[in-house]
Amino acid sequence: MKQKAKLQEKVQTLFSAIEEAEKMDEQEHRGLDLPELGESTSLTSEKLEAAVKRLEDKLHEQPKDKPLKKAVRELRKDLLPRLQKYEDQQAVLGDRNSFSKTDPDATFMRMKEDHMLNGQLKPGYNVQIGTENQFIVGYSLHQRPTDTRCLKPHVEKVKAALGRLPGTVIADAGYGGEENYAYLESEQLEALVKYGTYHKEKSKNWQNDISKIDNWDYNDAEDTWTCLAGRMLVFRYESKGKTESGFEIQHRHYRSTSCEGCPLKSCTKAQGNREIKVSLRYMRYKQQVREKLLSEEGYALSVRRMIEPGSVFGQVKSNRSFRRFLLRGLPKVSLEVGWLSLAHNLLKKAAIDQNKMKMEQI
Template identity: 35%
Template sequence: MRMKEDPMKNGQLKPAYNIQFGVDSEYIVWVSSGHQPTDTTTLIPFLKSIEDYTKLKYPKIVADSGYESEENYTFLECNNQLSFIKPANYEISRTRKYKNDIRRIDNMDYDEKNDYYICKNSKKLFANKIINRKSKTGYKSEITCYACEECRDCQYKSGCIKRSNSKIPLENRTKNLQVSKLFHKKRKENLKRIISPEGCELRMNRSIQAEGAFAQVKQNMKFRRFLSRGKENVLSECVIVAIAHNISRLHNKIVKKNVENIFII
Protein backbone atom coordinates (compact mmCIF):
# COMPACT_ATOMS: atom_id res chain seq x y z
CA MET A 1 0.00 0.00 0.00
CA ARG A 2 1.21 3.49 -0.77
CA MET A 3 0.38 6.10 1.85
CA LYS A 4 1.22 9.67 0.93
CA GLU A 5 0.37 13.27 1.53
CA ASP A 6 -1.12 15.48 -1.16
CA PRO A 7 1.77 15.59 -3.68
CA MET A 8 1.09 19.21 -4.62
CA LYS A 9 0.48 22.10 -2.28
CA ASN A 10 1.02 25.78 -3.11
CA GLY A 11 2.69 24.72 -6.34
CA GLN A 12 5.37 22.70 -4.52
CA LEU A 13 5.97 18.97 -4.81
CA LYS A 14 5.68 17.24 -1.44
CA PRO A 15 7.32 13.96 -0.42
CA ALA A 16 5.41 10.70 -0.84
CA TYR A 17 6.17 7.32 0.68
CA ASN A 18 5.47 3.80 -0.45
CA ILE A 19 4.65 1.85 2.70
CA GLN A 20 4.77 -1.95 2.67
CA PHE A 21 3.15 -4.15 5.32
CA GLY A 22 3.91 -7.85 5.61
CA VAL A 23 1.03 -9.71 7.28
CA ASP A 24 1.01 -13.11 8.96
CA SER A 25 -2.08 -14.44 10.78
CA GLU A 26 -3.58 -10.93 10.76
CA TYR A 27 -0.49 -9.46 12.48
CA ILE A 28 1.73 -6.92 10.76
CA VAL A 29 5.10 -8.65 11.08
CA TRP A 30 7.28 -6.35 8.98
CA VAL A 31 7.18 -2.80 7.68
CA SER A 32 9.20 -0.82 5.14
CA SER A 33 9.07 2.67 3.69
CA GLY A 34 10.55 4.04 0.49
CA HIS A 35 10.08 6.41 -2.40
CA GLN A 36 9.44 3.79 -5.11
CA PRO A 37 6.59 4.89 -7.40
CA THR A 38 5.45 1.28 -7.91
CA ASP A 39 5.38 -1.88 -5.81
CA THR A 40 7.40 -3.98 -8.28
CA THR A 41 10.81 -2.98 -6.95
CA THR A 42 9.86 -3.22 -3.26
CA LEU A 43 9.41 -6.99 -2.95
CA ILE A 44 13.04 -8.13 -3.06
CA PRO A 45 14.49 -5.58 -0.58
CA PHE A 46 11.48 -6.19 1.68
CA LEU A 47 12.10 -9.95 1.82
CA LYS A 48 15.85 -9.50 2.18
CA SER A 49 15.39 -7.17 5.14
CA ILE A 50 13.22 -9.78 6.88
CA GLU A 51 15.87 -12.47 6.45
CA ASP A 52 18.71 -10.15 7.47
CA TYR A 53 17.06 -9.03 10.70
CA THR A 54 14.98 -12.05 11.73
CA LYS A 55 16.73 -14.96 9.95
CA LEU A 56 13.23 -16.05 8.94
CA LYS A 57 12.33 -17.16 5.44
CA TYR A 58 8.71 -17.74 4.42
CA PRO A 59 8.46 -20.62 1.90
CA LYS A 60 5.35 -19.17 0.22
CA ILE A 61 5.00 -15.55 -0.87
CA VAL A 62 1.49 -14.30 -1.64
CA ALA A 63 1.24 -10.91 -3.35
CA ASP A 64 -1.02 -8.82 -5.55
CA SER A 65 -0.48 -8.13 -9.26
CA GLY A 66 1.54 -4.99 -8.56
CA TYR A 67 4.48 -7.15 -7.55
CA GLU A 68 4.71 -9.26 -10.70
CA SER A 69 7.96 -9.07 -12.64
CA GLU A 70 10.52 -11.42 -14.13
CA GLU A 71 13.06 -10.21 -11.60
CA ASN A 72 10.78 -11.05 -8.67
CA TYR A 73 9.92 -14.48 -10.08
CA THR A 74 13.61 -15.26 -10.57
CA PHE A 75 14.59 -14.04 -7.12
CA LEU A 76 11.95 -16.15 -5.37
CA GLU A 77 12.93 -19.27 -7.28
CA CYS A 78 16.63 -18.77 -6.52
CA ASN A 79 15.72 -18.10 -2.88
CA ASN A 80 13.76 -21.39 -2.67
CA GLN A 81 10.45 -19.61 -2.18
CA LEU A 82 7.21 -20.34 -4.04
CA SER A 83 5.48 -17.38 -5.66
CA PHE A 84 1.72 -16.95 -5.46
CA ILE A 85 1.62 -13.62 -7.29
CA LYS A 86 -1.47 -12.58 -9.16
CA PRO A 87 -0.46 -11.89 -12.80
CA ALA A 88 -0.92 -8.31 -13.93
CA ASN A 89 -3.21 -9.46 -16.76
CA TYR A 90 -5.16 -11.97 -14.67
CA GLU A 91 -8.52 -10.17 -14.62
CA ILE A 92 -8.49 -8.85 -18.17
CA SER A 93 -7.28 -12.18 -19.58
CA ARG A 94 -10.58 -13.75 -18.51
CA THR A 95 -12.69 -11.36 -20.58
CA ARG A 96 -14.10 -12.19 -24.00
CA LYS A 97 -12.53 -9.07 -25.51
CA TYR A 98 -9.06 -10.18 -24.44
CA LYS A 99 -9.52 -13.75 -25.66
CA ASN A 100 -10.67 -12.47 -29.06
CA ASP A 101 -7.84 -9.96 -29.46
CA ILE A 102 -5.69 -11.41 -32.26
CA ARG A 103 -2.84 -8.98 -31.53
CA ARG A 104 -1.96 -10.65 -28.25
CA ILE A 105 0.70 -13.31 -27.98
CA ASP A 106 -1.48 -15.31 -25.58
CA ASN A 107 -3.96 -15.87 -28.42
CA MET A 108 -1.38 -17.20 -30.86
CA ASP A 109 -0.27 -20.81 -31.25
CA TYR A 110 3.38 -21.46 -30.45
CA ASP A 111 5.62 -24.17 -31.84
CA GLU A 112 8.13 -24.67 -29.04
CA LYS A 113 10.30 -27.13 -30.97
CA ASN A 114 10.84 -24.81 -33.95
CA ASP A 115 10.42 -21.59 -31.99
CA TYR A 116 7.78 -19.70 -33.95
CA TYR A 117 4.31 -18.27 -33.42
CA ILE A 118 1.31 -18.62 -35.73
CA CYS A 119 -0.94 -15.63 -36.28
CA LYS A 120 -4.67 -15.45 -37.09
CA ASN A 121 -3.87 -15.67 -40.81
CA SER A 122 -1.87 -18.90 -40.25
CA LYS A 123 1.40 -17.11 -40.98
CA LYS A 124 4.53 -17.88 -38.98
CA LEU A 125 6.42 -15.38 -36.89
CA PHE A 126 10.08 -16.40 -36.66
CA ALA A 127 12.70 -15.20 -34.19
CA ASN A 128 15.11 -12.83 -35.92
CA LYS A 129 17.15 -11.31 -33.09
CA ILE A 130 17.72 -11.17 -29.35
CA ILE A 131 18.11 -7.97 -27.36
CA ASN A 132 19.16 -7.47 -23.75
CA ARG A 133 17.42 -5.05 -21.42
CA LYS A 134 18.54 -3.70 -18.09
CA SER A 135 16.05 -2.47 -15.52
CA LYS A 136 16.53 0.43 -13.12
CA THR A 137 17.49 -2.09 -10.45
CA GLY A 138 20.21 -3.55 -12.67
CA TYR A 139 18.34 -6.74 -13.58
CA LYS A 140 19.14 -8.01 -17.08
CA SER A 141 16.50 -9.75 -19.17
CA GLU A 142 16.69 -11.38 -22.58
CA ILE A 143 14.07 -10.39 -25.15
CA THR A 144 13.46 -12.45 -28.28
CA CYS A 145 12.13 -10.53 -31.28
CA TYR A 146 9.80 -12.23 -33.78
CA ALA A 147 8.68 -11.02 -37.20
CA CYS A 148 5.93 -12.35 -39.48
CA GLU A 149 7.05 -14.07 -42.67
CA GLU A 150 4.41 -12.33 -44.79
CA CYS A 151 1.96 -9.61 -43.80
CA ARG A 152 1.20 -8.20 -47.23
CA ASP A 153 -2.48 -8.13 -48.20
CA CYS A 154 -3.49 -9.70 -44.86
CA GLN A 155 -7.18 -9.22 -44.14
CA TYR A 156 -6.54 -9.15 -40.39
CA LYS A 157 -3.77 -6.54 -40.43
CA SER A 158 -5.81 -3.66 -39.02
CA GLY A 159 -6.78 -5.76 -36.02
CA CYS A 160 -3.44 -7.52 -35.63
CA ILE A 161 -0.89 -4.69 -35.79
CA LYS A 162 -1.14 -2.20 -32.97
CA ARG A 163 -1.76 1.34 -34.14
CA SER A 164 1.06 3.74 -33.37
CA ASN A 165 2.65 6.97 -34.52
CA SER A 166 4.76 5.10 -37.05
CA LYS A 167 5.35 6.99 -40.28
CA ILE A 168 5.18 3.72 -42.20
CA PRO A 169 1.69 3.15 -43.69
CA LEU A 170 -0.19 0.23 -42.18
CA GLU A 171 -0.23 -1.69 -45.48
CA ASN A 172 3.60 -1.67 -45.50
CA ARG A 173 4.10 -2.69 -41.91
CA THR A 174 4.93 -6.16 -40.57
CA LYS A 175 3.73 -7.84 -37.39
CA ASN A 176 6.47 -7.95 -34.75
CA LEU A 177 6.60 -9.42 -31.26
CA GLN A 178 9.02 -8.94 -28.39
CA VAL A 179 8.94 -11.81 -25.93
CA SER A 180 10.77 -12.59 -22.71
CA LYS A 181 10.69 -16.38 -22.75
CA LEU A 182 11.76 -16.60 -19.13
CA PHE A 183 9.04 -14.24 -17.95
CA HIS A 184 6.32 -16.13 -19.85
CA LYS A 185 7.58 -19.43 -18.44
CA LYS A 186 7.57 -18.14 -14.86
CA ARG A 187 4.16 -16.52 -15.32
CA LYS A 188 2.63 -19.79 -16.53
CA GLU A 189 4.14 -21.74 -13.63
CA ASN A 190 2.89 -19.12 -11.17
CA LEU A 191 -0.58 -19.06 -12.77
CA LYS A 192 -0.96 -22.81 -12.23
CA ARG A 193 -0.25 -22.30 -8.55
CA ILE A 194 -2.64 -19.42 -7.96
CA ILE A 195 -5.60 -21.13 -9.67
CA SER A 196 -5.04 -24.36 -7.72
CA PRO A 197 -7.21 -24.98 -4.63
CA GLU A 198 -4.27 -23.98 -2.43
CA GLY A 199 -3.63 -20.84 -4.47
CA CYS A 200 -7.28 -19.78 -4.33
CA GLU A 201 -7.29 -20.17 -0.56
CA LEU A 202 -4.04 -18.22 -0.16
CA ARG A 203 -5.26 -15.37 -2.36
CA MET A 204 -8.52 -15.20 -0.44
CA ASN A 205 -6.59 -15.07 2.84
CA ARG A 206 -4.39 -12.34 1.42
CA SER A 207 -7.35 -10.17 0.47
CA ILE A 208 -8.75 -10.58 3.97
CA GLN A 209 -5.53 -10.17 5.94
CA ALA A 210 -3.41 -7.69 4.00
CA GLU A 211 -6.25 -5.45 2.86
CA GLY A 212 -7.89 -5.85 6.25
CA ALA A 213 -4.76 -4.61 8.00
CA PHE A 214 -4.66 -1.48 5.86
CA ALA A 215 -8.38 -0.94 6.34
CA GLN A 216 -7.90 -1.19 10.11
CA VAL A 217 -5.06 1.33 10.04
CA LYS A 218 -6.62 3.83 7.65
CA GLN A 219 -10.30 3.56 8.52
CA ASN A 220 -10.60 2.42 12.13
CA MET A 221 -7.40 4.05 13.43
CA LYS A 222 -7.89 7.10 11.18
CA PHE A 223 -4.22 7.10 10.18
CA ARG A 224 -4.18 8.80 6.79
CA ARG A 225 -1.28 11.23 6.95
CA PHE A 226 2.24 11.11 8.35
CA LEU A 227 3.14 13.59 11.07
CA SER A 228 6.82 13.65 10.17
CA ARG A 229 9.06 13.70 7.12
CA GLY A 230 12.07 11.70 6.08
CA LYS A 231 12.28 8.00 5.35
CA GLU A 232 13.47 6.97 8.82
CA ASN A 233 10.89 9.10 10.65
CA VAL A 234 8.08 7.81 8.48
CA LEU A 235 9.24 4.24 9.07
CA SER A 236 9.20 4.86 12.83
CA GLU A 237 5.61 6.11 12.60
CA CYS A 238 4.63 3.01 10.65
CA VAL A 239 6.20 0.71 13.24
CA ILE A 240 4.25 2.42 16.01
CA VAL A 241 1.04 2.13 14.01
CA ALA A 242 1.77 -1.55 13.31
CA ILE A 243 2.32 -2.22 17.03
CA ALA A 244 -0.98 -0.53 17.84
CA HIS A 245 -2.72 -2.61 15.19
CA ASN A 246 -1.23 -5.83 16.54
CA ILE A 247 -2.25 -5.03 20.10
CA SER A 248 -5.81 -4.41 18.97
CA ARG A 249 -5.81 -7.84 17.34
CA LEU A 250 -4.16 -9.67 20.22
CA HIS A 251 -7.28 -10.26 22.29
CA ASN A 252 -8.91 -12.03 19.32
CA LYS A 253 -5.87 -14.19 18.71
CA ILE A 254 -4.83 -15.03 22.25
CA VAL A 255 -6.26 -18.53 22.03
CA LYS A 256 -5.32 -19.04 18.36
CA LYS A 257 -1.58 -19.31 18.23
CA ASN A 258 -1.37 -21.32 15.01
CA VAL A 259 0.86 -19.29 12.69
CA GLU A 260 1.06 -20.61 9.15
CA ASN A 261 4.28 -20.62 7.12
CA ILE A 262 2.79 -18.17 4.62
CA PHE A 263 3.88 -14.63 4.02
CA ILE A 264 1.48 -12.07 2.57
CA ILE A 265 2.38 -8.68 1.15
Protein backbone atom coordinates in the same frame (compact mmCIF):
# COMPACT_ATOMS: atom_id res chain seq x y z
CA MET B 1 17.75 18.91 -14.19
CA LYS B 2 16.49 21.48 -16.69
CA GLN B 3 17.65 24.50 -14.67
CA LYS B 4 21.15 23.06 -14.29
CA ALA B 5 21.38 22.48 -18.04
CA LYS B 6 20.26 26.06 -18.73
CA LEU B 7 22.82 27.38 -16.25
CA GLN B 8 25.55 25.32 -17.90
CA GLU B 9 24.61 26.76 -21.28
CA LYS B 10 24.63 30.28 -19.85
CA VAL B 11 28.10 29.78 -18.36
CA GLN B 12 29.44 28.48 -21.67
CA THR B 13 27.99 31.51 -23.48
CA LEU B 14 29.65 33.79 -20.94
CA PHE B 15 33.03 32.05 -21.34
CA SER B 16 32.76 32.30 -25.12
CA ALA B 17 32.03 36.03 -24.84
CA ILE B 18 35.11 36.54 -22.63
CA GLU B 19 37.37 34.75 -25.08
CA GLU B 20 35.88 36.60 -28.02
CA ALA B 21 36.48 39.93 -26.26
CA GLU B 22 40.11 39.03 -25.71
CA LYS B 23 40.56 38.19 -29.37
CA MET B 24 38.98 41.47 -30.44
CA ASP B 25 41.37 43.37 -28.13
CA GLU B 26 44.25 41.40 -29.64
CA GLN B 27 45.47 40.39 -26.21
CA GLU B 28 47.24 37.18 -25.31
CA HIS B 29 45.04 34.46 -23.83
CA ARG B 30 47.62 33.95 -21.00
CA GLY B 31 46.40 30.43 -20.20
CA LEU B 32 42.97 31.11 -18.71
CA ASP B 33 42.05 27.53 -19.65
CA LEU B 34 38.31 28.03 -19.33
CA PRO B 35 36.35 24.75 -19.41
CA GLU B 36 34.61 23.93 -22.68
CA LEU B 37 31.26 22.25 -22.22
CA GLY B 38 29.83 19.74 -24.63
CA GLU B 39 26.86 17.42 -24.58
CA SER B 40 28.88 14.76 -22.73
CA THR B 41 30.62 17.15 -20.31
CA SER B 42 29.04 18.24 -17.06
CA LEU B 43 30.18 21.44 -15.41
CA THR B 44 30.77 20.97 -11.69
CA SER B 45 30.98 23.66 -9.04
CA GLU B 46 34.66 22.74 -8.46
CA LYS B 47 35.52 23.33 -12.12
CA LEU B 48 33.59 26.57 -12.19
CA GLU B 49 35.23 27.74 -8.93
CA ALA B 50 38.68 27.14 -10.41
CA ALA B 51 37.72 28.99 -13.62
CA VAL B 52 36.37 31.97 -11.64
CA LYS B 53 39.61 32.20 -9.65
CA ARG B 54 41.60 32.31 -12.88
CA LEU B 55 39.34 35.09 -14.16
CA GLU B 56 39.75 36.97 -10.89
CA ASP B 57 43.55 36.73 -11.24
CA LYS B 58 43.19 38.06 -14.76
CA LEU B 59 41.03 40.91 -13.45
CA HIS B 60 43.75 41.92 -10.95
CA GLU B 61 46.10 42.38 -13.90
CA GLN B 62 43.51 44.35 -15.89
CA PRO B 63 41.28 46.11 -13.31
CA LYS B 64 39.82 48.43 -15.97
CA ASP B 65 38.42 45.57 -18.06
CA LYS B 66 34.71 46.27 -17.44
CA PRO B 67 33.27 43.31 -19.44
CA LEU B 68 35.54 40.91 -17.55
CA LYS B 69 34.65 42.54 -14.24
CA LYS B 70 30.95 42.19 -15.01
CA ALA B 71 31.37 38.55 -16.00
CA VAL B 72 33.29 37.72 -12.82
CA ARG B 73 30.64 39.42 -10.69
CA GLU B 74 27.85 37.45 -12.39
CA LEU B 75 29.72 34.18 -11.98
CA ARG B 76 30.63 34.76 -8.34
CA LYS B 77 27.32 36.24 -7.14
CA ASP B 78 24.80 34.30 -9.23
CA LEU B 79 25.90 31.39 -11.41
CA LEU B 80 28.33 29.64 -9.02
CA PRO B 81 25.94 29.70 -6.00
CA ARG B 82 23.11 28.44 -8.18
CA LEU B 83 25.24 25.57 -9.49
CA GLN B 84 26.23 24.61 -5.94
CA LYS B 85 22.56 24.68 -4.96
CA TYR B 86 21.59 22.41 -7.88
CA GLU B 87 24.34 19.95 -6.95
CA ASP B 88 23.15 19.83 -3.34
CA GLN B 89 19.59 19.18 -4.54
CA GLN B 90 20.81 16.46 -6.90
CA ALA B 91 22.64 14.77 -4.01
CA VAL B 92 19.43 14.74 -1.95
CA LEU B 93 17.37 13.59 -4.93
CA GLY B 94 19.52 10.56 -5.74
CA ASP B 95 17.67 8.24 -8.15
CA ARG B 96 14.28 9.72 -7.26
CA ASN B 97 12.32 12.17 -9.40
CA SER B 98 11.28 14.51 -6.57
CA PHE B 99 11.69 15.36 -2.91
CA SER B 100 10.00 17.61 -0.38
CA LYS B 101 11.69 20.73 0.97
CA THR B 102 10.06 20.18 4.37
CA ASP B 103 11.14 16.52 4.45
CA PRO B 104 13.94 15.77 1.96
CA ASP B 105 13.54 12.01 2.51
CA ALA B 106 9.91 12.10 1.32
CA THR B 107 8.95 11.72 -2.34
CA PHE B 108 5.94 13.32 -4.01
CA MET B 109 3.29 10.67 -4.72
CA ARG B 110 -0.34 10.49 -5.74
CA MET B 111 -2.33 9.52 -2.67
CA LYS B 112 -5.46 7.36 -2.62
CA GLU B 113 -7.15 9.92 -0.39
CA ASP B 114 -7.55 12.72 -2.93
CA HIS B 115 -10.14 15.02 -1.35
CA MET B 116 -9.69 17.66 -4.07
CA LEU B 117 -10.23 15.04 -6.81
CA ASN B 118 -7.54 16.63 -8.98
CA GLY B 119 -4.70 14.14 -8.65
CA GLN B 120 -2.64 16.18 -6.22
CA LEU B 121 0.92 15.13 -5.51
CA LYS B 122 1.86 15.05 -1.82
CA PRO B 123 5.13 14.15 -0.08
CA GLY B 124 5.01 10.72 1.46
CA TYR B 125 6.50 7.24 1.83
CA ASN B 126 5.49 3.89 0.37
CA VAL B 127 4.78 1.59 3.31
CA GLN B 128 5.01 -2.15 2.70
CA ILE B 129 3.83 -4.73 5.23
CA GLY B 130 3.85 -8.50 5.41
CA THR B 131 1.02 -10.12 7.34
CA GLU B 132 0.04 -13.51 8.68
CA ASN B 133 -3.51 -13.91 10.06
CA GLN B 134 -3.68 -10.09 10.03
CA PHE B 135 -0.65 -9.79 12.33
CA ILE B 136 2.14 -7.61 10.93
CA VAL B 137 5.24 -9.81 10.71
CA GLY B 138 7.39 -7.29 8.83
CA TYR B 139 7.34 -3.79 7.42
CA SER B 140 9.54 -1.55 5.27
CA LEU B 141 9.47 2.03 3.99
CA HIS B 142 10.39 3.08 0.48
CA GLN B 143 10.95 6.38 -1.28
CA ARG B 144 9.43 5.32 -4.59
CA PRO B 145 5.70 5.50 -5.42
CA THR B 146 5.40 2.20 -7.34
CA ASP B 147 5.37 -1.21 -5.66
CA THR B 148 7.30 -3.20 -8.27
CA ARG B 149 10.80 -2.46 -7.00
CA CYS B 150 9.76 -2.61 -3.34
CA LEU B 151 9.28 -6.39 -3.18
CA LYS B 152 12.94 -7.44 -3.11
CA PRO B 153 14.13 -4.99 -0.38
CA HIS B 154 11.00 -5.71 1.65
CA VAL B 155 11.52 -9.48 1.53
CA GLU B 156 15.19 -9.07 2.40
CA LYS B 157 14.33 -6.91 5.42
CA VAL B 158 11.78 -9.47 6.64
CA LYS B 159 14.38 -12.21 6.21
CA ALA B 160 16.95 -10.22 8.21
CA ALA B 161 14.44 -9.60 11.02
CA LEU B 162 12.94 -13.11 11.25
CA GLY B 163 15.90 -15.17 10.11
CA ARG B 164 13.86 -17.02 7.49
CA LEU B 165 11.15 -16.53 4.89
CA PRO B 166 7.77 -18.18 4.31
CA GLY B 167 7.53 -20.85 1.66
CA THR B 168 4.99 -18.90 -0.37
CA VAL B 169 4.89 -15.18 -1.13
CA ILE B 170 1.44 -13.85 -2.04
CA ALA B 171 1.12 -10.38 -3.57
CA ASP B 172 -1.11 -8.48 -5.97
CA ALA B 173 -0.43 -7.49 -9.57
CA GLY B 174 1.50 -4.37 -8.58
CA TYR B 175 4.48 -6.61 -7.79
CA GLY B 176 4.21 -8.84 -10.86
CA GLY B 177 7.24 -8.52 -13.10
CA GLU B 178 10.06 -10.60 -14.54
CA GLU B 179 12.61 -9.17 -12.13
CA ASN B 180 10.55 -10.06 -9.06
CA TYR B 181 9.71 -13.53 -10.36
CA ALA B 182 13.41 -14.18 -11.01
CA TYR B 183 14.32 -13.00 -7.50
CA LEU B 184 11.70 -15.19 -5.80
CA GLU B 185 12.85 -18.16 -7.89
CA SER B 186 16.48 -17.57 -6.84
CA GLU B 187 15.34 -17.56 -3.20
CA GLN B 188 13.43 -20.82 -3.81
CA LEU B 189 10.14 -19.18 -2.84
CA GLU B 190 6.83 -20.09 -4.42
CA ALA B 191 5.55 -16.96 -6.12
CA LEU B 192 1.80 -16.50 -5.99
CA VAL B 193 2.07 -13.01 -7.47
CA LYS B 194 -0.35 -11.89 -10.14
CA TYR B 195 1.01 -10.11 -13.21
CA GLY B 196 -0.49 -6.95 -14.64
CA THR B 197 -2.75 -8.54 -17.25
CA TYR B 198 -3.94 -11.55 -15.23
CA HIS B 199 -7.54 -10.38 -14.78
CA LYS B 200 -7.74 -8.85 -18.26
CA GLU B 201 -6.90 -12.22 -19.82
CA LYS B 202 -10.18 -13.60 -18.49
CA SER B 203 -12.31 -11.13 -20.44
CA LYS B 204 -13.80 -12.01 -23.82
CA ASN B 205 -12.33 -8.89 -25.39
CA TRP B 206 -8.83 -10.05 -24.48
CA GLN B 207 -9.41 -13.65 -25.58
CA ASN B 208 -10.79 -12.48 -28.91
CA ASP B 209 -8.03 -9.92 -29.48
CA ILE B 210 -5.99 -11.21 -32.43
CA SER B 211 -3.07 -8.89 -31.63
CA LYS B 212 -2.29 -10.45 -28.22
CA ILE B 213 0.54 -12.97 -28.50
CA ASP B 214 -0.79 -14.67 -25.34
CA ASN B 215 -3.52 -16.03 -27.64
CA TRP B 216 -0.99 -17.36 -30.17
CA ASP B 217 0.73 -20.76 -30.33
CA TYR B 218 4.43 -21.13 -29.64
CA ASN B 219 6.47 -24.06 -30.96
CA ASP B 220 9.32 -24.61 -28.54
CA ALA B 221 11.14 -27.13 -30.74
CA GLU B 222 11.21 -24.87 -33.81
CA ASP B 223 11.20 -21.58 -31.87
CA THR B 224 8.35 -20.13 -33.91
CA TRP B 225 5.06 -18.36 -33.20
CA THR B 226 1.82 -18.93 -35.09
CA CYS B 227 -0.75 -16.12 -35.10
CA LEU B 228 -4.51 -16.62 -35.18
CA ALA B 229 -4.47 -16.32 -38.99
CA GLY B 230 -2.06 -19.26 -39.22
CA ARG B 231 0.93 -17.15 -40.30
CA MET B 232 4.28 -18.21 -38.89
CA LEU B 233 6.69 -15.81 -37.20
CA VAL B 234 10.33 -16.95 -37.19
CA PHE B 235 13.19 -15.92 -34.94
CA ARG B 236 15.42 -13.10 -36.22
CA TYR B 237 17.72 -11.91 -33.44
CA GLU B 238 18.08 -11.44 -29.69
CA SER B 239 18.49 -8.18 -27.78
CA LYS B 240 19.23 -7.35 -24.17
CA GLY B 241 17.91 -4.56 -22.01
CA LYS B 242 18.23 -3.52 -18.40
CA THR B 243 15.68 -2.29 -15.92
CA GLU B 244 16.20 0.78 -13.76
CA SER B 245 17.76 -1.41 -11.07
CA GLY B 246 20.17 -3.06 -13.52
CA PHE B 247 18.28 -6.35 -14.00
CA GLU B 248 18.99 -7.78 -17.45
CA ILE B 249 16.10 -8.87 -19.68
CA GLN B 250 16.63 -10.90 -22.85
CA HIS B 251 14.18 -10.28 -25.67
CA ARG B 252 13.79 -12.46 -28.74
CA HIS B 253 12.57 -10.82 -31.92
CA TYR B 254 10.33 -12.61 -34.41
CA ARG B 255 8.96 -11.60 -37.81
CA SER B 256 6.19 -13.06 -39.92
CA THR B 257 7.27 -14.79 -43.11
CA SER B 258 4.44 -13.07 -44.97
CA CYS B 259 1.44 -10.98 -43.94
CA GLU B 260 0.43 -10.22 -47.53
CA GLY B 261 -3.23 -10.89 -48.15
CA CYS B 262 -3.88 -11.73 -44.50
CA PRO B 263 -7.55 -11.16 -43.58
CA LEU B 264 -6.49 -10.35 -40.01
CA LYS B 265 -3.84 -7.77 -40.93
CA SER B 266 -5.58 -5.39 -38.52
CA CYS B 267 -3.57 -7.04 -35.72
CA THR B 268 -0.94 -4.36 -36.32
CA LYS B 269 -0.87 -0.83 -37.69
CA ALA B 270 2.75 -1.14 -38.78
CA GLN B 271 3.66 -1.39 -42.43
CA GLY B 272 5.03 -4.68 -43.70
CA ASN B 273 5.11 -8.01 -41.92
CA ARG B 274 4.21 -8.30 -38.23
CA GLU B 275 7.11 -8.24 -35.76
CA ILE B 276 7.03 -9.10 -32.06
CA LYS B 277 9.49 -8.87 -29.16
CA VAL B 278 9.14 -11.51 -26.46
CA SER B 279 10.88 -12.41 -23.20
CA LEU B 280 10.49 -16.18 -23.08
CA ARG B 281 11.54 -16.24 -19.44
CA TYR B 282 8.77 -13.82 -18.53
CA MET B 283 6.28 -15.89 -20.54
CA ARG B 284 7.39 -18.97 -18.55
CA TYR B 285 6.95 -17.16 -15.25
CA LYS B 286 3.46 -15.99 -16.22
CA GLN B 287 2.45 -19.52 -17.20
CA GLN B 288 3.66 -20.87 -13.86
CA VAL B 289 1.75 -18.20 -11.92
CA ARG B 290 -1.33 -18.74 -14.07
CA GLU B 291 -1.39 -22.47 -13.30
CA LYS B 292 -0.88 -21.87 -9.57
CA LEU B 293 -3.66 -19.28 -9.35
CA LEU B 294 -6.08 -21.53 -11.23
CA SER B 295 -5.45 -24.41 -8.84
CA GLU B 296 -7.74 -24.92 -5.86
CA GLU B 297 -5.02 -24.15 -3.32
CA GLY B 298 -3.73 -21.13 -5.25
CA TYR B 299 -7.22 -19.66 -5.59
CA ALA B 300 -7.85 -20.07 -1.85
CA LEU B 301 -4.57 -18.31 -1.03
CA SER B 302 -5.26 -15.46 -3.45
CA VAL B 303 -8.69 -14.93 -1.88
CA ARG B 304 -7.11 -14.97 1.57
CA ARG B 305 -4.67 -12.30 0.46
CA MET B 306 -7.61 -9.94 -0.15
CA ILE B 307 -8.46 -9.93 3.58
CA GLU B 308 -4.90 -9.84 4.90
CA PRO B 309 -2.88 -6.60 4.32
CA GLY B 310 -5.91 -4.69 3.09
CA SER B 311 -7.75 -5.28 6.35
CA VAL B 312 -4.70 -4.26 8.37
CA PHE B 313 -4.35 -1.00 6.49
CA GLY B 314 -8.08 -0.44 6.92
CA GLN B 315 -7.88 -0.89 10.69
CA VAL B 316 -4.89 1.41 11.00
CA LYS B 317 -6.18 4.18 8.75
CA SER B 318 -9.93 4.06 9.33
CA ASN B 319 -10.51 2.52 12.75
CA ARG B 320 -7.53 4.23 14.39
CA SER B 321 -7.57 7.35 12.21
CA PHE B 322 -3.85 7.22 11.40
CA ARG B 323 -3.63 8.92 8.00
CA ARG B 324 -0.41 10.91 8.13
CA PHE B 325 2.98 10.65 9.78
CA LEU B 326 3.75 12.90 12.71
CA LEU B 327 7.54 12.76 12.27
CA ARG B 328 9.86 13.63 9.38
CA GLY B 329 12.84 11.86 7.93
CA LEU B 330 13.12 8.22 6.84
CA PRO B 331 14.67 6.90 10.11
CA LYS B 332 12.06 8.59 12.32
CA VAL B 333 9.13 7.64 10.09
CA SER B 334 10.41 4.05 10.05
CA LEU B 335 10.33 4.02 13.86
CA GLU B 336 6.82 5.47 13.76
CA VAL B 337 5.64 2.63 11.51
CA GLY B 338 7.33 0.17 13.87
CA TRP B 339 5.47 1.55 16.87
CA LEU B 340 2.24 1.50 14.89
CA SER B 341 2.80 -2.13 13.88
CA LEU B 342 3.55 -3.12 17.48
CA ALA B 343 0.40 -1.37 18.72
CA HIS B 344 -1.68 -3.08 16.04
CA ASN B 345 -0.35 -6.54 16.95
CA LEU B 346 -0.92 -5.98 20.70
CA LEU B 347 -4.48 -4.79 20.14
CA LYS B 348 -5.09 -7.72 17.79
CA LYS B 349 -3.78 -10.21 20.37
CA ALA B 350 -5.85 -8.57 23.13
CA ALA B 351 -9.00 -8.82 21.02
CA ILE B 352 -8.35 -12.51 20.29
CA ASP B 353 -7.72 -13.27 23.97
CA GLN B 354 -10.88 -11.41 24.97
CA ASN B 355 -13.00 -13.34 22.46
CA LYS B 356 -11.43 -16.58 23.67
CA MET B 357 -12.36 -15.78 27.27
CA LYS B 358 -15.95 -15.03 26.25
CA MET B 359 -16.18 -18.36 24.43
CA GLU B 360 -14.83 -20.21 27.48
CA GLN B 361 -17.40 -18.54 29.75
CA ILE B 362 -20.18 -19.68 27.47
